[in-house]
Amino acid sequence: MAARGLAGLSLLLALMTAATAGAQDLPRGQVVADVKCLADASQSYALYLPSTYSPDKAWPLVMGFHPGARGIAIVEKYRAAAEKYGYIVAASNNSRNGPWDVSERAVIAMTRDLAARFTTDEKRLYATGHSGGARVAMQIALTNPLAGVIASSAGYPDSVPRSKLKFVVFGTAGDTDFNYIELKLLDNALRTPHRVVIFDGGHTLPPDDLAMEAIEWLELQAIKSGIRPRDEDLVLGLWHKRLSAALKPEDPVKTVPLLQAVVEDFKGLHETKNEEDVVKLLLKDTDTKRALDHKRNVDRAEIQTLDDVRVWEAGLRDAAARSEHLFSLRQLLQGLQKKAGSTADSLERDSARRLLRILSMNAAERTSDKDYLALLEKYKLFTTGR
Numbered sequence: 001m002a003a004r005g006l007a008g009l010s011l012l013l014a015l016m017t018a019a020t021a022g023a024q025d026l027p028r029g030q031v032v033a034d035v036k037c038l039a040d041a042s043q044s045y046a047l048y049l050p051s052t053y054s055p056d057k058a059w060p061l062v063m064g065f066h067p068g069a070r071g072i073a074i075v076e077k078y079r080a081a082a083e084k085y086g087y088i089v090a091a092s093n094n095s096r097n098g099p100w101d102v103s104e105r106a107v108i109a110m111t112r113d114l115a116a117r118f119t120t121d122e123k124r125l126y127a128t129g130h131s132g133g134a135r136v137a138m139q140i141a142l143t144n145p146l147a148g149v150i151a152s153s154a155g156y157p158d159s160v161p162r163s164k165l166k167f168v169v170f171g172t173a174g175d176t177d178f179n180y181i182e183l184k185l186l187d188n189a190l191r192t193p194h195r196v197v198i199f200d201g202g203h204t205l206p207p208d209d210l211a212m213e214a215i216e217w218l219e220l221q222a223i224k225s226g227i228r229p230r231d232e233d234l235v236l237g238l239w240h241k242r243l244s245a246a247l248k249p250e251d252p253v254k255t256v257p258l259l260q261a262v263v264e265d266f267k268g269l270h271e272t273k274n275e276e277d278v279v280k281l282l283l284k285d286t287d288t289k290r291a292l293d294h295k296r297n298v299d300r301a302e303i304q305t306l307d308d309v310r311v312w313e314a315g316l317r318d319a320a321a322r323s324e325h326l327f328s329l330r331q332l333l334q335g336l337q338k339k340a341g342s343t344a345d346s347l348e349r350d351s352a353r354r355l356l357r358i359l360s361m362n363a364a365e366r367t368s369d370k371d372y373l374a375l376l377e378k379y380k381l382f383t384t385g386r
Contacts, residue, residue, distance in 0.1 A: 026117075028053050031079055033072050034093060038116055043109035046071035048079045048089045049118075060124035060222075062150070062215075063110065063140075064091030065103065065133030074128065077205050081215035090114055097132040107140060123147060123227040126218060130154075130205050131179070141167045147227060150214045151186075153179050153203050161189035168221045169194040170214045174201035176350050178357035181302050193221055195261060216241075220265055239270045246275075252282045253291040298347040305332070305355060316369040326372060333359070333379040356380070 026032060029051030037043040046064075053059065062082070064074030071091035082089045094106035114120065127137035128150035135157040141149045142157075148168040155171065156162070159182060169190065173183040175198050187196035195217055199210055206214065216238055222228035223235065242265070246258035259279050263272045282288055309332070315325035336359075339352035360380045363373055 029083065031072065031075050035090075035113070037109045037113040039112060040109050042094075043106060043113075044071075044093045045090045045110045045113070046075040046093060047091075048075050048082050050083050050086050050088070052086065053088070053118075055119045058119050058121035058124075059086060059088050060126065060218075061088045061090070061114065061118070061120040062126045062128055063107075063114070063137070064089060065095045065107075065127070065129035065136040066091060067097040067130060067132035069093055069096040073205065074130070074133070077208070077211045078128070078215065080208065081212045084212075085215055085219055087215065088114075088118055088120065095133065095136055103136050107136065121227075124222060126150070128152070128214075131203065138169075141165075147225075148218055148221065150218075151183075152205050153177055153183075155179075155182050155186045161185050163189055163191050165190065165192050165194075168192070168218070168225075170217050171196040172206040172210060172214070173198055174204060175199070176201065176353055177203045178354050178361065179203065180354055181299065181306065184299055185303070193224075195265065217265065220269065224268060235266075235269050239266055242266075243275070252285065252288045253295070256282050256288065256292060295347060298351055302351045302355060306358065308332075309359065313367050313372070316367055316372055322369075326369070326375075329372060330375060333375060337379050 026035065026047065026049060028049045030048075032047045032049075034044050035047045037045075050059070062078060064071060064078070066074050069092070071093040074091035075089050078087070078089050081087065090110060092103075092106040092110050094109070095103040125146050126148045127140050127146055129135070129137035130152040131154050134149075134151040134154035137149050138151060138155060139157040140146060142165075146167050148170070151169060151171045153173050169186070171183045171186055171194065173180045173196070177183075180198065183196050183198070187194065197206075197210060197213070199207055201207070205211070219228065219234065220238060223230050239262075242262050246255060246262050249255050249258070256279055259275050259282075263275050263279070266272055283292075309329070312325040312328050312332075315321050318325075333356075336352040336356050339348050340356055342349045356379060360376055363376050367373065
């Protein structure tokens with residue numbers, strides 16, 4: 001999807017504190033699959049209003065985008081969290097992968113309609129999306145005053161990592177997701193508030209418990225930044241929940257990053273020294289440190305492989321070097337197939353499966369070399385989620 005600016009949307013977002021048409025007869029506490037936009041009935045969105053919604057106060061809003069225009073999938077995913085924490089969730093039924101103009105029109109129509117119907121908090125406007133929809137959400141946030149984004153299985157519209165953002169980011173990806181490395185690169189580069197969580201699975205929306213955690217993380221970030229009043233009971237409840245989850249795994253390789261995330265998220269909200277000391281103690285264990293280093297090395301090797309592939313694929317256009325590059329690609333694919341077909345669960349197997357998916361996807365858009373395309377068809381394995 002080609003990304004173009006949505007700079008003209010800023011004024012629309014700023015108007016979202018003054019609803020004029022009202023919520024009309026839209027039900028509270030249940031998902032509405034198809035809300036027609038007042039100004040353009042060809043545009044619609046799925047909606048969830050908390051059961052306690054009233055226009056008398058301003059509400060946080062999450063705008064959602066799905067690569068297949070399935071707004072209801074986004075709304076259903078976040079409905080439980082929206083009810084518990086008092087969010088309006090609206091997801092376009094028109095935005096989809098493809099020409100950017102389609103998504104741009106959908107964003108503008110939905111935003112105008114939400115501004116007309118509901119009273120929303122201008123400081124707490126969020127976007128979320130899955131895959132190509134995550135790129136739409138990130139594009140909006142890059143060019144408009146949003147507070148944060150929940151990015152599922154994809155990152156920036158141009159796939160270029162940033163070190164600083166004006167909004168917070170909660171990213172998710174499955175460990176066999178072909179966009180896993182993209183989310184890891186986002187995580188590694190970004191220095192402003194963010195969290196990336198990898199779950200067991202493929203290229204899918206996050207599990208329900210992780211969707212709840214994403215909204216809870218937005219609540220913490222809103223308190224830390226001062227756009228939400230401090231709530232000691234909420235902070236304490238989330239502290240105990242996160243700490244319990246971090247200490248549950250018996251494997252310290254899983255515990256360390258979970259505890260590190262707890263420390264990062266609760267600094268300034270709760271005392272974290274004990275947890276910092278626990279992390280330091282765990283990292284003194286040679287086996288734990290070696291396993292964490294191994295995981296990082298597998299990720300680095302995957303990144304390097306993708307860099308190598310870009311060079312080799314480009315080299316196919318050079319008649320003098322074509323045979324050499326085709327040989328390198330063939331050798332790589334053979335090795336990946338062997339690792340991907342292993343019956344033993346391992347980081348290397350997951351990496352090989354992700355790489356085979358990446359190389360198989362949209363290959364004809366990257367190269368016209370018939371021999372290489374035929375080779376990819378031969379090794380087109382593991383192209384769906386787990």
